Amino acid sequence: MSVSRRKFIQCSCGVGCLYMSGLTGSLLAKLPGQNREQLIEARYYEKLPHRKIRCLLCPRECVIDDLERGYCGVRENRGGTYYSLVYGKPVSMHIDPIEKKPLFHFLPGSEAFSIATVGCNVLCKFCQNWEISQARPEQVPAADEPPEKIARAAQVNRCASIAYTYNEPVIFAEYMYDIAEIANSLSVHSVMITNGYINAKPMRDLCRVLRAVKIDLKAFTERFYRELVAGELKPVLDTLILLKSEGMWTEIVYLVIPGQNDDRKELTDLSRWIMKELGPDTPVHFTRFHPMYRLTNLPSTPIATLQMARNIALDAGIHYVYTGNVPGDPGENTYCPHCRKMLIQRIGYHIVRNEIKNNQCPYCNTKIAGIWQ
Amino acid sequence: MNRRAFLHTTIASIMAAYLFGGKKYAKAARQDRSSTVVMARIEPSDPEAGFNALRLQSVLDRALESLTGLPSPAAWKQFISPNDVVGLKVNALAGKGLSTSKALVEAVCNRLQDIGIPAGHIIIFDRMDRDLQRAGYVISTNKKKPQCYGNDRVGFDHRIYEYGAAGSRITRLVTDICTAIINLPIMKDHGIVGVSGALKNLFGLIDNPNKYHDNVGDPFVADVALLKPIRDKVRLTICDALTAQYEGGPPYMPHWTWPMNTLIAATDMVAMDRIIWDIIEEKRREKRLPTLREAGREPTYIATAADRNHNLGHNELNNINVIKI
Structure with a gap:
């Protein structure tokens, strides 16, 4: 079998990352297309007549015939039983600063053992990781890594947390849950980097084992979700409210796309909704868009637009509002909401200084929301 | 033949194939005022054993003669040149019972070889090796005979091809390996x-x-047909309607199938689908099932494929000439 340059690079990168993380065993002898299938029954579905099933994992609730897959492309009906095709099958593993997720109020300066499988339950036309998120399991070489191996690798590499990231972790919920459960017993936290397009039951179950969640809130209009995401806004807002009620540490990222979700009224409505439903202590990151995937006809977000969005949110009363993908911008830093002193200075993913002590501002003793130790 | 004559012949064949071959014919199907759909009926000589390639071959010949007005093998040369590498896109997802029959594929392979295509330049394919095997095909990359394997063996072109709502990567079998595709769906x-x-x-x-x-699936089904490499290379469709299914698809549900014993040939995929839809509706009426519209799954993508933006073929029955043989 010939191996294309692209696949060679994919494989090499995968192996390199595994080597760094101590997980070198199973992928070294693997070539593209030789993924060994490992079937684990899905946990959120119901059986229907004539060997059909209804997936209950995300609001899409796909009804799937025998031998067919759901919208995510990684769950398959075989004879009326629904299986995950990506359980134990990561395609990407890296050690990242937690700031890259971004989670700014969760163990700043720590490292997150970051993993992804293939697949996603939406179709963002601006996806940065579309080569794995929009792929099916047979299209990308994967490792064979059971949950305990991932949890151990995070511990061995002194990572404070495991981040389920890059693609949409909702679609590997079973794998994520099992890893997180083991990792907790090893004192390694778990953080979910997600679009929030998930049903209440699986999200509640995950809250038992997760420590923090970052939600990609793509816009504040159903139009945007319909046209650019192939999803819906309402279920994502419901997830945010659920996370709040569960006491889960949550941060929001809002990718600002010129002409699509950067309207002043939309940003004002968004900020008011956050204040009303989640309160002022939920951090919001307005990040910069760059042309990507199927949305290459738009320019990068002007920095002034990000600053406008940040000011709107601050004016609405949200305490911690950031600009993202703009290294060196003052909007990357954390300021005390009371005395306005800078508490954490950042450049990109790097922490220059962190003055928060005992969860408080050292200047005025105001409690700073977050998980700091 | 000397070297000079050989080169002349080869270059002439390539030019002729490019200028006057299937590409021209396939485009004509979209531009003509009407389209032809040929329905060729065949009775199995032994209902237990099913169809064999030899019998299907003669029916296939008559179908293509009706479609082109030319006798076989000249009819085949309207679509395929001897220099082509031909992909046969079967439908093997439902496994044995409701996949493109091996006998039909064998008949097509025989005819392609008759017009001078080397056996190894014929590739039978579907999404995955596993799907093909489940339908009874034997995976083979032996170039001394028609090859058979899934897209998963060769992967996808890295480019994203876009039309309308569709944005996809396309199997390298279409973009890099094959120069012509014969579409062999089921009904x-x-x-x-x-x-x-x-x-x-x-x-x-x-x-x-x-x-x-x-x-x-609307407009996605129509949009995918217009992704450039697909639009350029699909030259002929022969639908295996030997066994058809009117309810419960896409998986094989034997109690909802019937022996239609027909091959359907066309270059206009929209016209073919319109006829298929009508036949399925008729069967559903006969079985007292709701119409597809009442069932909430009217295949509106067929009309979309025929609209001004897509212009893939004819959806109006007045513009479809059905020849039954």
């Missing part, structure tokens, strides 16, 4: 998009078909 009910026939079978050429079942 069945589909639980989401209503009908699976000629156009829907093209979902097996792309990397992300799971993303295109919203809104009963």
Whole structure:
């Protein structure tokens, strides 16, 4: 079998990352297309007549015939039983600063053992990781890594947390849950980097084992979700409210796309909704868009637009509002909401200084929301 | 033949194939005022044993003669030149019982070799090796005979091809390996998009078909057919309607199938799908099932494929000339 340059690079990168993380065993002898299938029954579905099933994992609730897959492309009906095709099958593993997720109020300066499988339950036309998120399991070489191996690798590499990231972790919920459960017993936290397009039951179950969640809130209009995401806004807002009620540490990222979700009224409505439903202590990151995937006809977000969005949110009363993908911008830093002193200075993913002590501002003793130790 | 004559012949063949071959014919189907759909009926000589390639071959010849007005093998040369590498896109997802029959594929392979295509330049394919094996095909990359394997063996072109709502990578079998595709779908009910026939079978050429079942597949099914390499290379469709299914698809549900004992040939995939839809509706009426519209899965993508933006073929029955033989 010939191996294309692209696949060679994919494989090499995968192996390199595994080597760094101590997980070198199973992928070294693997070539593209030789993924060994490992079937684990899905946990959120119901059986229907004539060997059909209804997936209950995300609001899409796909009804799937025998031998067919759901919208995510990684769950398959075989004879009326629904299986995950990506359980134990990561395609990407890296050690990242937690700031890259971004989670700014969760163990700043720590490292997150970051993993992804293939697949996603939406179709963002601006996806940065579309080569794995929009792929099916047979299209990308994967490792064979059971949950305990991932949890151990995070511990061995002194990572404070495991981040389920890059693609949409909702679609590997079973794998994520099992890893997180083991990792907790090893004192390694778990953080979910997600679009929030998930049903209440699986999200509640995950809250038992997760420590923090970052939600990609793509816009504040159903139009945007319909046209650019192939999803819906309402279920994502419901997830945010659920996370709040569960006491889960949550941060929001809002990718600002010129002409699509950067309207002043939309940003004002968004900020008011956050204040009303989640309160002022939920951090919001307005990040910069760059042309990507199927949305290459738009320019990068002007920095002034990000600053406008940040000011709107601050004016609405949200305490911690950031600009993202703009290294060196003052909007990357954390300021005390009371005395306005800078508490954490950042450049990109790097922490220059962190003055928060005992969860408080050292200047005025105001409690700073977050998980700091 | 000396070297000079050989080169002349080869270059002339390539030029002729490019200028006057299937590409011209395939485009003509979209531009003509009407389209022809040939329905060729065949009775199995032994109902237990099913159809054999030899009998199907003669029916296939008559179907193509009716479609082109030319006798076989000249009829085949309207679509395929001896220099082509031909992909046969079967539909093997439902396994044995409701997949493109091996006998039909064998008949097509025989005819392609008759017009001078080396056996190794014929590739029978679907999404995955596993699907083909489940339908009874034997995976082979031996170039001394027609090859047979899944897209998963060769992967997808890295480029994203876009048309309308569709944005996909396309199997390298279409973009890099084959110069012509013969579409060999089956005829069945589909639980989401209503009908699976000629156009829907093209979902097996792309990397992300799971993303295109919203809104009963409309406009996605039509858009995928217009992704450039697909539009350029699909030259002929022969639908295996030997066994058809009117309910419960896409998986094989034997109690909802009937022996239609027919091959359907056309270059206009829209016209073919329109006829298939009508036949399935008729069978559903006979079995007192709701119409596909009443079932919430009217295949509106067929009309979309015929609209001014797509212009893939004819949806109006007045513009479809059905020849029954």
